[in-house]
Amino acid sequence: MADRIASDHEAVQTHRITLGTAGRTSRPELELPESIDASDGDVVRLTLDGRACYALVEAGLDGTARLRGAFENARLAREGDGENRLLEWIDDSGVKPGRSLLLDVLSTGYHYGLREPGQRVVYTVLEPPKGSLSDIADSIG
Template structure:
């Protein structure tokens, strides 16, 4: 499996902000709309983040791959959590929220920013603290037909 550093020319790095959404006190990651990416892309090229509300994406946090549901509020797309498997991500609230734990451990709060690395658009992303370097295992998920079958079996 190929390993890709965050500073590789094939990885687009987008500065994203942390927000508080709804009545929760927990921070979440605000994903900029694709037409607002200008000025946020720190390296690489990125015309689209290739994610829509309802998707469950794979996100690497501290070298661990997690699953994050893409949601939306009146201001745009959000990642409110990252979970150990796709089922927990779809249930949105089952299991430990690894995103919130990572943000807490790094002292990040709403108003701060993190970097979203686009490793495999629409499938695999990485989150890191600005100025830090990360190395990712650039694996592709199963073809959508296999993912659909697994989702149906999983409930």
């Protein structure tokens, strides 16, 4: 069942992050705060303007967790294939590298929301899956 929660609700933990670029390229990336429970290779839900996407957590050269894209489903996020919704969101909002953004923790380790400072967003939050596909396969076999 989906719950709706506002970005200014006391249950939402918000982190101020900066839109950066990957190395010397102009590709945008979001460095996640150390307190975010995400590791290299994890796929997380990322809500952008009410649109739920999926993002692959990648380790930067310094080992910090980063997001470099947001895609329609988890498979596309892992493959980095398809329309990058994060790039679209950045273009549509006019956010430039070096600008602050707000990352809302909606479900630790699973679902996050991205918004510009001063904006209030109402998110639709789904519960994380109870187990992975491998867990389900193990329980059957």
